[in-house]
Amino acid sequence: FPVITGMLSLIVESKVMQVSVFTSGNISEQNKKKDTSQAPTPVIMFPGSRVNSTRGLRRQKRDWVIPPINVAENSRGPFPQMLVSIRSDQDQDIPIRYSITGVGADQPPNEVFSIDPVLGKMFVTKPLDREHRSSYHLRAHAVDINGNQVENPIDLYIFVIDMNDNRPEFKNQVYNGSVDEGSKPGTYVMHLSAFDADDNTTANGMVRYRILSQTPHSPIPNMFTINSETGDIMTVAPGLDREKVSQYTIIVQATDMEGNLNFGLSNTATAIITVTDINDNPPMLTSRTFSGEVPENTVDVTVANLTVIDADQPHSPNWNAVYRIISGDPTGHFTIRTDPISNDGMVTVVKPVDFEMNRSFMLTVVVSNQAHLASGIQSSLQSTTGVTISVKDVNEPPYFPTNPKQIRFEEGVPTGTSLTTFSASDPDRLQMQQIIRYRMHTVICHCLFSILVELILTCLSSPEASGIGTLQIYLIDINDNPPALVPRESQICERMNKNANGVNITAADADTDPNAGPFVFELPNFPSSIRRNWTIARISGDYARLALRYQIYLEPGMYEVPIIVSDSGNPPLSNRSVIKVKVCPCDENGDCTTLGAVAAAGLGTGAIIFILICIIILLCMVLLFVVWIKRREKERQTKQLLIDPEDDVRDNILKYDEEGGGEEDQDYDLSQLQQPDSLEHIISKPPGVRRVDERPIIPESQYPIRPVVPHPGDIGDFIHEGLRAADNDPTAPPYDSLLVFDYEGSGSTAGSVSSLNSSSTGDQDYDYLNDWGPRFKKLADMYGGGDDD
Numbered sequence: 001f002p003v004i005t006g007m008l009s010l011i012v013e014s015k016v017m018q019v020s021v022f023t024s025g026n027i028s029e030q031n032k033k034k035d036t037s038q039a040p041t042p043v044i045m046f047p048g049s050r051v052n053s054t055r056g057l058r059r060q061k062r063d064w065v066i067p068p069i070n071v072a073e074n075s076r077g078p079f080p081q082m083l084v085s086i087r088s089d090q091d092q093d094i095p096i097r098y099s100i101t102g103v104g105a106d107q108p109p110n111e112v113f114s115i116d117p118v119l120g121k122m123f124v125t126k127p128l129d130r131e132h133r134s135s136y137h138l139r140a141h142a143v144d145i146n147g148n149q150v151e152n153p154i155d156l157y158i159f160v161i162d163m164n165d166n167r168p169e170f171k172n173q174v175y176n177g178s179v180d181e182g183s184k185p186g187t188y189v190m191h192l193s194a195f196d197a198d199d200n201t202t203a204n205g206m207v208r209y210r211i212l213s214q215t216p217h218s219p220i221p222n223m224f225t226i227n228s229e230t231g232d233i234m235t236v237a238p239g240l241d242r243e244k245v246s247q248y249t250i251i252v253q254a255t256d257m258e259g260n261l262n263f264g265l266s267n268t269a270t271a272i273i274t275v276t277d278i279n280d281n282p283p284m285l286t287s288r289t290f291s292g293e294v295p296e297n298t299v300d301v302t303v304a305n306l307t308v309i310d311a312d313q314p315h316s317p318n319w320n321a322v323y324r325i326i327s328g329d330p331t332g333h334f335t336i337r338t339d340p341i342s343n344d345g346m347v348t349v350v351k352p353v354d355f356e357m358n359r360s361f362m363l364t365v366v367v368s369n370q371a372h373l374a375s376g377i378q379s380s381l382q383s384t385t386g387v388t389i390s391v392k393d394v395n396e397p398p399y400f401p402t403n404p405k406q407i408r409f410e411e412g413v414p415t416g417t418s419l420t421t422f423s424a425s426d427p428d429r430l431q432m433q434q435i436i437r438y439r440m441h442t443v444i445c446h447c448l449f450s451i452l453v454e455l456i457l458t459c460l461s462s463p464e465a466s467g468i469g470t471l472q473i474y475l476i477d478i479n480d481n482p483p484a485l486v487p488r489e490s491q492i493c494e495r496m497n498k499n500a501n502g503v504n505i506t507a508a509d510a511d512t513d514p515n516a517g518p519f520v521f522e523l524p525n526f527p528s529s530i531r532r533n534w535t536i537a538r539i540s541g542d543y544a545r546l547a548l549r550y551q552i553y554l555e556p557g558m559y560e561v562p563i564i565v566s567d568s569g570n571p572p573l574s575n576r577s578v579i580k581v582k583v584c585p586c587d588e589n590g591d592c593t594t595l596g597a598v599a600a601a602g603l604g605t606g607a608i609i610f611i612l613i614c615i616i617i618l619l620c621m622v623l624l625f626v627v628w629i630k631r632r633e634k635e636r637q638t639k640q641l642l643i644d645p646e647d648d649v650r651d652n653i654l655k656y657d658e659e660g661g662g663e664e665d666q667d668y669d670l671s672q673l674q675q676p677d678s679l680e681h682i683i684s685k686p687p688g689v690r691r692v693d694e695r696p697i698i699p700e701s702q703y704p705i706r707p708v709v710p711h712p713g714d715i716g717d718f719i720h721e722g723l724r725a726a727d728n729d730p731t732a733p734p735y736d737s738l739l740v741f742d743y744e745g746s747g748s749t750a751g752s753v754s755s756l757n758s759s760s761t762g763d764q765d766y767d768y769l770n771d772w773g774p775r776f777k778k779l780a781d782m783y784g785g786g787d788d789d
Contacts, residue, residue: 003342042084046142046151063695073130074165080114080123083158087120088142095145096120100156102138113138113158118593122156123633130160131197140508162199168207170194170269177233179275182374185235189224189243192231201607212251212268226257233271242275243311249273278314278374283321283343283367290660291388292347294649296355297396304387306336306345308367314343317371322343326461328363334389336365347387353473355393356427364386364727395599397465398424398436404470411475422471441468473763481510481570485577493586494554501549503581507565515569517542522564522575534561546579554583613628 044066070084098120104112113136115122115538138160142151170192177190198204208228214221225236233250250271257264285308292304312318323336323345331353338344345367353361366384400422405419424436428531440453453471488505509516518541523531533552537545545736546561548554559581566574584592769780 001402042086042139044154044156046088046140046154052626060700066156068159070159070161071124071128073128073163075124075127077127078126079127083113083122083124085119085121086140086142086154090142090150091120094150096150097145098145100138101140101141102131102136102362104136104158105138112136115140128160130162130199131166133160134162134199137706142296147544151730162204163506164198164204164257164263164265165267166197166204166256168194168196168256168267170254170267175269175271176274177271178276179240180233180278181275182238182278182280183235183240185237187235189233189235191272192226192233192254194231194257194267194269194341198256198670202258203257205256206258207254207256209252209254210259215249215649216245217243218436227684231268233273233458241273242277244282245275247274247287254457277316277318279312279318279369279371280377281311281318281370282373282377282383284380285385287385288382289388290347290769292390292525293390294349294353295392296392296727297352297394298350299352303348303389304335304347306347306385306387307363308343308589310343310346310369312369313536315340315465318369318390320345321367321371322370324366324368326364326366328361328387333361334363347389350361353391355391356425359391361389361391363389391737395465396427397467398469399427399566400424400469405474406472406474408474412478413479419473420471422469424467424469430503452631470722477512479511479515479517479567479571479573482573482575483507483509483565483567484575485517485563485565485579488578489580489582490575491582491584491592493558493592494583495548502545503579504538504543505563505579507738509567511567511569519544520566522566524562527585530561532659536563544578548583555605558582595623602783683788 009298058462071083075081086098090096095118097117098115100113100115100122101107101119102107105114111125112128114120114125115526120142138156139160140155141149141153143149171194175190175192179187179189192209194207194209196205209226209231209235210223210228211224211226219239220237221236223237223240226231226233231252231254233252250273251264251268252271253268255261255266272683285306290304290306294301294303306323308317308321310321319342321338323338325334331351333349333353334347335350336345336347339346341587345365347363358364363386364384365387368379368383387539401424405420405422409419411726422438424438453473484507486506486508490501505521507517507519507521509519521536521544523534523536525531533549533554535547535549538546539545560578561581562576562578564574564576566572584594586592590675730773765779766783769776769783
């Protein structure tokens with residue numbers, strides 16, 4: 001057992017025995033200095049075993065705890081490598097067989113450990129990997145040669161001792177972090193971590209970090225530090241300035257064995273630290289003064305462009321400029337918009353300027369950023385500038401001081417009446433005197449109440465300038481139109497009852513309020529019959545009801561009732577209008593009856609009777625026309641029954657309920673079915689003996705003659721008469737005569753059937769029946785079968 005060095009410790013007081021086995025592989029420096037001479041093989045006795053008394057040991061108690069077996073990982077062999085020897089104190093009396101069970105022995109992974117069944121020596125058969133499995137639990141058994149248990153099983157715990165065989169591994173090869181520029185020393189930046197698969201309770205898995213390099217070395221090579229145990233990177237010196245260095249690249253090394261560079265394994269990763277921008281640079285205008293020019297009366301034009309410089313990150317809130325006008329524009333004629341690309345300030349006119357009011361503007365502009373300046377950063381003197389804007393005079397059109405202008409006057413004023421004075425002014429007061437001319441452009445009427453007049457003003461200067469003014473003329477209505485009665489015609493029942501309520505009337509007036517409604521409706525005093533027969537009741541301001549007086553009866557007819565209508569003007573206007581009222585008899589619902597309406601129209605009894613007769617005649621004509629149409633339709637439907645038999649294609653379609661045997665079944669001679677060439681033999685035959693296809697020699701029956709235009713009601717009779725004549729006609733096919741079977745026809749190509757012999761005797765050969773087709777197959781089977789019977 002030369003390749004194993006170890007130590008056997010028996011601690012009797014704690015009743016624990018420890019067995020440690022180390023390979024001669026990669027071990028600590030301290031173990032290398034120990035004596036590596038061959039040590040005795042550890043022996044594990046089953047509880048209750050006896051030990052030689054000459055060694056000063058006595059019988060051990062059965063409650064001892066079997067010590068664990070420590071095996072170093074990655075052993076180089078040779079294999080199998082002995083670990084311990086297991087013995088029973090009964091092996092001197094009887095043969096003992098040893099075995100082990102558990103994971104690594106008889107369970108996957110199988111055969112990692114083995115035991116000599118006779119000597120009890122336990123071996124490891126391959127190198128162990130602690131990172132794959134750190135311990136094993138086995139059970140040792142002792143039985144006799146018959147398999148009987150002689151000792152209770154003992155538990156064996158095998159621990160794999162870690163060796164430094166794994167490097168620290170970073171999760172990422174590149175880490176990204178950031179820190180604000182101007183950060184103080186000790187500011188946290190980012191975190192890096194590496195994982196070592198070795199035992200972290202030993203130096204093999206204890207990782208330490210350090211920074212190998214920093215790029216660039218500005219302002220000093222060591223701007224950052226790292227916590228060796230946690231991997232946190234922090235700033236160690238001031239002076240971070242994004243405008244000078246915007247990014248640092250740091251190489252970080254992780255080493256196990258607590259950072260021992262001589263024995264530890266190492267790995268590296270890259271940390272990229274971005275210096276983020278803060279607003280530590282105020283914007284600065286490129287000039288102390290700016291200037292521009294703008295024509296008067298123009299808007300949405302840029303008159304000056306302000307340029308600015310900012311060292312902070314472009315297109316960020318620390319860089320974006322905001323311009324403000326703090327003085328020189330109290331009425332808000334200008335605004336400054338920021339160009340999102342160049343960050344320049346564009347002075348824009350948002351409200352027209354007037355040369356006659358202001359010839360120039362002196363603006364004071366201050367520029368700042370969207371974000372506030374960082375703590376401790378002061379604004380620059382170059383953040384304020386002056387902007388001079390000159391106003392350019394242009395020829396302005398004349399204008400009306402009051403536009404639009406409104407005037408009012410009554411309708412009907414005479415032609416040539418002066419209405420108002422609509423004067424214009426020229427805003428160019430500083431220029432030489434100019435001439436203004438007026439011209440009417442359009443006249444727009446809104447109903448009958450107002451008129452819009454547009455006037456074009458032209459200033460005779462170079463160039464000419466024109467303006468437009470609007471004159472709104474409101475016409476005041478006067479009461480110059482009398483009201484008119486509506487409706488002009490109506491009807492009413494001859495007697496008043498609860499359902500006959502009279503006629504609702506109103507008036508139409510061309511004037512407007514207050515010269516129109518409410519209206520006053522009155523019946524005139526002359527003729528006196530008007531007030532005696534009629535009455536008017538007010539419904540509302542614009543409506544009234546004309547009705548017959550109670551218990552007054554008027555003959556049906558047309559009556560003209562005069563009514564006086566007055567409006568509400570001052571003074572009011574009146575109008576005598578006539579409404580034609582038709583008086584007629586009414587039904588129980590208060591509606592005029594038909595006869596009453598006709599009578600009311602002024603027709604006599606004879607005229608009414610004549611009208612009724614005309615209506616009845618018209619209805620009869622319509623009824624006859626409908627009957628004639630129905631008859632024509634029925635004739636078209638039955639016309640097919642009267643077609644000549646020779647022209648009826650349906651007689652040419654023959655249907656046979658025969659299911660043939662295909663092409664073989666149709667191979668027969670049709671000449672046998674043809675008509676005979678002569679009829680002399682038929683004529684010479686005695687009466688009563690005839691063929692089916694012979695026509696009787698007798699006069700033909702007389703059939704009824706088809707009318708040219710049959711009446712629809714006679715068609716059925718005509719068909720029945722034709723059918724009866726056909727049934728009684730002996731000359732009509734099929735001919736009702738006796739069937740003759742002894743006549744084979746004249747000149748028939750078929751042979752006589754008298755030569756056929758139906759006797760079953762003789763040597764007649766019937767095999768030829770097989771060639772006659774499927775219709776003779778049964779005969780061929782009956783007579784040509786030979787010895788079937």
